[in-house]
Amino acid sequence: MEYHAPKGTVDMLSDTAYAWEHLQRVAAEIFAAYGYQPIYTPIFEHTEVFERGIGEATDVVGKEMYTFADKGGRSITLRPEGTASVVRSALEHSLTANGQSAKLYYAGPMFRYERPQKGRMRQFWQIGAEALGMQDPSIDAEVIVMLMAFFEAVGIPRQNMRLLLNSMGEDSCRPKYREKVAGYLRTHADALCGGCVRRADTNPLRAFDCKTPSCKEVMAAAPLLRDELCDECATHYRAVKGHLDGQGILYEEDATLVRGLDYYTRTVFEVQADAGLGSQNAIGGGGRYDGLMEVFGGQPTPGLGFALGFERTLLAMAAAGVEVPGTPAVRVYVARVDASTDPEAFRLVSDLRRARIPAEMDHKGRSLKAQFRQADRLGANLVVVVGPDESAAGEATVRDMSAKTEERVALPRLVAAIAERLRQG
Ligand code: HAM
Secondary structure, three states: OOOOOOOOOOOOOHHHHHHHHHHHHHHHHHHHHOOOEEOOOOOEEEHHHHHHHHOOOOHHHHHOOEEEEOOOOOEEEEOOOOHHHHHHHHHHOOOOHHHOOEEEEEEEEEEOOOOOEOOEOOEEEEEEEEEEOOOOHHHHHHHHHHHHHHHHHOOOOHHHEEEEEEEOOOOOOHHHHHHHHHHHHHHOHHHOOHHHHHHHHHOHHHHHHOOOHHHHHHHHOOOOHHHOOOHHHHHHHHHHHHHHHHOOOOOEEOOOOOOOOOOOEEEEEEEEEOOOOOOOOEEEEEEEOOOHHHHOOOOOOOEEEEEEEHHHHHHHHHHOOOOOOOOOOOOEEEEOOOHHHHHHHHHHHHHHHHOOOOEEEOOOOOOHHHHHHHHHHHOOOEEEEOOHHHHHHOEEEEEEOOOOEEEEEEHHHHHHHHHHHHHHO
């Protein structure tokens, strides 16, 4: 049998792994400025967390979850997203008890059994943030501003991105609207795909997301929630837009943006990028979920957040020609000459590394000539040689690989001298 990674997964080799680490560092730095703290929840949860949190009628819960019984017979699911877990955790640890609020962020793999394509994986990586316990429209704007700041900081030009915005309403206006859309779907059932006919009963608003051309046509004339929002939701939405305008954040209102998870109330948003991506062009998205804490049995607690997809962000970065910092190059190669000076060579390479100077030595018994070739291949700026002669004099020979010059340096001064030379370039 040939072994390969399961369909829809990839091995993140060094370049991609460096990019992932880079994005996490940028996120940590930016999110800290907005007061967000890290949280790591388990990669699997009891299945009910997602079933109840995300909603049984969603594609994610209905079709895409990796669910299995553990050895104790308990139903377990690999997390398809981070929000339900974070809210479950916040409730479990009383992070929002007594009117407290919490700003949290996370990064890690998520799992959805989807049909793999460009920018769509079965194991994919997200960076997300959640703001719990705050209802003011200013926090909606803050979360959006932070997400856009992240994308710009990693080098995606603003003109390559589209920020879509909508309000999903809440209990006071959405149920009425859902019924209206359900009725509309039923009257147009002839022109709809089987999925959308069923959605009339299960999840009518998802029909806005259907890609079937005839459904798209029908939905283009469907009633819009924008026109049915209750006064509170309309006021909230106006205030969010006002804050974004005040920050000079450009957005497009998209009254058909409904998103794929059922917990959303009021503000929803999505960032799309076309350059470098195919049909899976949402690089990030999120929204408010003021009812989610109650779903888990907690007190009514407002919340909202976003998640961005690592793979898609990387594609958008590549399309913009962004170079991600990669492997730190080897700066110094310490050559081994013979057994008598081996301990010295090993000590030297360790001293350099302790000084955080990337250094390498041979572990394959190469000849001196082959070691120089290897140093060249690795791009080392300097090669250090301690042979019996040098050792007897308490010195090492330092060869500059591009200038092709050599000098002898006293061993006790060697690390400092090398650091100085590398600083000078
Ligand atoms: P989502 O829109 O399902 O939202 O996912 C967020 C982002 O994850 C997407 O915009 C996309 O970039 C990426 N993504 C999703 N599925 C895949 C996939 N199969 N392959 C590659 N990338 C993917 C959420 O997950 C919500 N938890 C966001 C949120 C946080 N809402 C409130 N707080």
